[in-house]
Amino acid sequence: MIGTVFRSDEVPVEHRFDYWRELTHRAIAPSEMSSEFADDFWARQRLLELGPLMVWPTAHLPTGFRRTEKLVRQADPEMYHLSLVLGGGLGFEHVGRAEVYGPSDLWVSDTSRPYDVHPPADLGREVITGVGVDFPKALLPLPPARIGQLLGRRLSGREGVGALLTGFLTGLEQQADSLQPSDAPRLGTVLIDLLSAWFAQVLEAEDALPPETRQRALMTRVRAFIRQNLHDPELTPPVIAAAHHISLSYLHRLFQEDSPGETVAAWIRVQRLEGARRDLADPNLGSTPVHTIATRWGLVRASDFTRAFRGAYGVSPTEYRAQARSVDAEPSPLWTRS
CATH class of the missing domain: 2.60.120.10 (Jelly Rolls)
Structure with a gap:
């Protein structure tokens, strides 16, 4: 604090x-x-x-x-x-x-x-x-x-x-x-x-x-622009660069200088997965299908979402939701990795 x-x-x-x-x-x-x-x-x-x-x-x-x-x-x-x-x-x-x-x-x-x-x-x-x-x-x-x-x-x-x-x-x-x-x-x-x-x-x-x-x-x-538009599956580096009247190469350079080793696409993916993870743990969204939550965060291909989620958090989206319900507690450090 x-x-x-x-x-x-x-x-x-x-x-x-x-x-x-x-x-x-x-x-x-x-x-x-x-x-x-x-x-x-x-x-x-x-x-x-x-x-x-x-x-x-x-x-x-x-x-x-x-x-x-x-x-x-x-x-x-x-x-x-x-x-x-x-x-x-x-x-x-x-x-x-x-x-x-x-x-x-x-x-x-x-x-x-x-x-x-x-x-x-x-x-x-x-x-x-x-x-x-x-x-x-x-x-x-x-x-x-x-x-x-x-x-x-x-x-x-x-x-x-x-x-x-x-x-x-x-x-x-x-x-x-x-x-x-x-x-x-x-x-x-x-x-x-x-x-x-x-x-x-x-x-x-x-x-x-x-x-x-x-x-x-x-x-x-x-x-801030990326966070506000994560729901849009067409949110890509060229779209972001155009929205800010800068070249695509300059956009990539901004990310490299701000966070060495981080790409624009990778940061977008992390933000989308983290948003989906939070929604999957939200008891108020317990009846919302997993694919609907993924789509809300711009992740429209179910197989790609499941693979990326498992790679980031070690479990599938369905497994994560079940574990979050069973423990009724904050996610473990493994799950909150970003």
Whole structure:
């Protein structure tokens, strides 16, 4: 597991808001925080340290955050802050801009400038959910003047690299319990590459990114595209290359440089087999025929699927399903090999 988790239910009710406020102050730039529900507060938050980046998935009752000129003078960590709204709504005022944000909206702020975050007046006791990211300005390979064009703007996490960034951030919390501390630096590198690629896309400044950043961000997009299209039996390296406007040879080189010895086709096969393995172990899919599950993962030839499955996990799909039912437990290390 990576990160630490705060649950307000574990704190006496009269101390919950103050405890959460102090926790938040230690994690990000200090701000004045207030809530009309402070006397009966509820919040859940995980703090994930990914190298120099801090990611904090959170759910809480409506709260206001106000960073004043005085607080900026007292402490400025020289960070950019990204907020992704997942549920509820928030108003945000920064660098002379005022916007209202809803689900899948993002904003960027600068800890060196005042800001005011406030819930809509009609939100009531609705829980606000989202993900915050704080990272040093020096990590971005784009000049501050260009980033300044994004501050306080309502940006979309619904398409392009913004959607990929949204998926990565939400996936971090979903997988946090299975990730190890040794994974954190690598995840931090992936995240800063995604942030850089997203900023560059929004600013139409992709050429300003270092080649290695563009390449790593492209590799992340390629793998996400493959995962989203595993059901398609026509998903092949030429199709993937065409979808990303790159040559087939460059696609193969990307995989070789990212994971030496790994081919595009082999990675696709591993992802499909692992998806089928999970479905075969799912008791909710116990009545679904094996060939139907295989087809859902783009494995349309039954004999090829059975042979590949046995080669990867040591048993046939039918045998694996029977064993998973009989032990009613997690698969053995042999079965989860990838």
